[in-house]
Amino acid sequence: MSRRYSREEKAKGPITSQPLGGPKRIRAPELDTSALIQANSLTLIGRVTNPQEQSICALIANLPKKWSLSGSVSGSDLGHDCFQFRFELEEDLRTVLANRPYHFCYWMVILQRWEPTISRSFPSHLPFWIRLKGLPLHYWHHKMIYKIGHELGTLEDYEISSTSARMRLLVDGLQPLTVETIIEYISGEESLVTLDYEGLENHCSLCFRLTHLRAECPYDLITMSTTAATTSPTPQRQTLQKPPPSQIISVAPRTQLAPPVVDVENNFPAEVEPFDSRVDRHGNPFGERVSTRASFVQPLRNKITPQQETSRDERPRDQMRHMSPPYTRSREPRRPRREEVPHRFPRRSGLEKRRYSPERHRKNLESDNHCPLDEEPPTRPPVERNLNLVDFPPPPPPLRVPSTDEVMEELRECSPATKSSRWRSSWHDGEDCS
Structure with missing residues (x-):
């Protein structure tokens, strides 16, 4: 036998959903969390x-x-x-x-x-060592430190010496820090005590929170007005509106000035009264406005003996001594001028230069050739020499090789037997053999 399903199981009933934008709630069971x-x-x-x-x-x-x-x-x-x-x-x-x-x-x-x-x-608890500044010296007592610590947070420790009085305080880091406090004494006198937090890093100098800087402080009216002016479109004509009482900051002015005249119909300041009719705080008129345009006043001149204009080189030596040298970007030593560089050949000045003249050119050529151009120049002996006799002499004649008979004949003549026979023959002939 099959079971019949209800309307909720068939999804035919009204849809019951949780409200939009809220988290779903779940009830926690009972647990033993001791472990x-x-x-x-x-x-x-x-x-x-x-x-x-x-x-x-x-x-x-x-x-x-x-x-x-x-x-x-x-x-x-x-x-x-x-x-x-x-x-x-x-x-x-x-x-x-x-x-x-x-x-x-x-x-x-x-x-x-x-x-x-x-x-x-x-x-949320954050401990700081806080130095008390402005507390009178005769109130550097442990009872005074206890009182200040329990009023500002949880006192953990304190130190009192001859040079300083400080305490270790446990403060709420999610709330603004207390940087100043007023101490009231039994005599009816008061003193302002400044709290100097040691080890404090970035924080807001306006609301003294640890979550942002002053440039991002939501409590800064100047920052809020600047942000609103940059985000909102600029209208063609802005109307003067009175700020709410909560944003008005009363400041005692130095001098009481008359309020400006405002055109009620257009909500714009009316024309300001002329400068001549204004008066100062003593009731004296301002007078004519002094022109702010820069005026150049000519220096005084001596009309009887006018001063002669002198060049820079003719100035007195005491003035030239204090004159600074011309500005230069180069840090290298000054290079000598072209006039100071010694030249290999003397250079002609502009006065010595002359224009080209054909007659002068002809005379120069004649002086170089030592004869007029119409005549042929004298022939000079060629600068040459007999290379065959000096540099390249003729080779010696080749040596004659004697024949065998001549050599044998010369040997016979030089032999001792031939010499002795010649001596004998010459002795028999009566020749002098000495």
């Missing part, structure tokens, strides 16, 4: 004060490098501008908390030990 609370006991929760300038991923990677830890630490992004650090040792966690405050990218970082709380403003 998870114990597991997260060594955890720090942090928050960045300016998410546009501070990257959580870069912060998790670089912030632990500033800590000298004995154990390990791990970090993760929790969303909503928050992050966490899990420590291994309790000593490391306490050391990190004792060295607060921290900053990243020149903006403050809020670090607080995790607590089992459900709050959108957690973490």
Whole structure:
């Protein structure tokens, strides 16, 4: 037997949807969270004060490098501008908390030990060492420090010495900082005390929040008016409107001036009265307006003995001594002028130059040739010499080779037997053989 479906199961009924623009609500079940609370006991929760300038991923990677830890630490992004650090040792966690405050990218970082709380403003506490300036010396007492600390936040510690008085205060980093306070005494006197925050980085100098600078402050009327003027279109004619009472700032003027005359019909200032009819605060008229046009006054001249104009070179030596040299861009030593450079050949001046003349040219040629141009120049002996006799003499005659008979005949004549026979024959003939 088949089951019949209802109208809701068949989707025939009216569609019931949650309202647009709101998150869906889910009720949490009842759980025993004691084990998870114990597991997260060594955890720090942090928050960045300016998410546009501070990257959580870069912060998790670089912030632990500033800590000298004995154990390990791990970090993760929790969303909503928050992050966490899990420590291994309790000593490391306490050391990190004792060295607060921290900053990243020149903006403050809020670090607080995790607590089992459900709050959108957690973490928010930020400790600062604050130096008190302007407190009378005879009120540098621990009771006075306690009173100021408990009025401004949570007092953690204080230091009083002969030169300064300061306290360690736990303040709310999501709210504006208190930079000045007025101390009222029993005698009815008052004193303005300035709070100097040590280690404070970028913040707004107008509202003293840690989330932006003064140029981006939403409470600055000047910034709001400038932004509105740049974003809104410029009308052809602007009407004078009175600002709301909340934006009027009363400032005591130095002198009370008469209000300007305003044309009610056109909402524009009327023509200003002439300058001559104006009076100052003593009732004296201004008089005629002095022209602002620059006028050149000629110097006084001596009409009896007019001064003669002197050139620069004729000026007195005391004036020439204080004259500065001409400006030059070059830092190299000055090069000599063309007149100062020694030339190889003397140069003619402009007066010595003459125009070309055919007759003068003809005379110059005749002087070079030592004869008139109409006659033929005398022939000169050629500059030459007998190269065959001087440079290239004739070769010697070849040597004659004697024949065999001549050689044998010469040998016979030179032999000792031939010489002795010749001596004998000459002796028999009666010749002198000595």
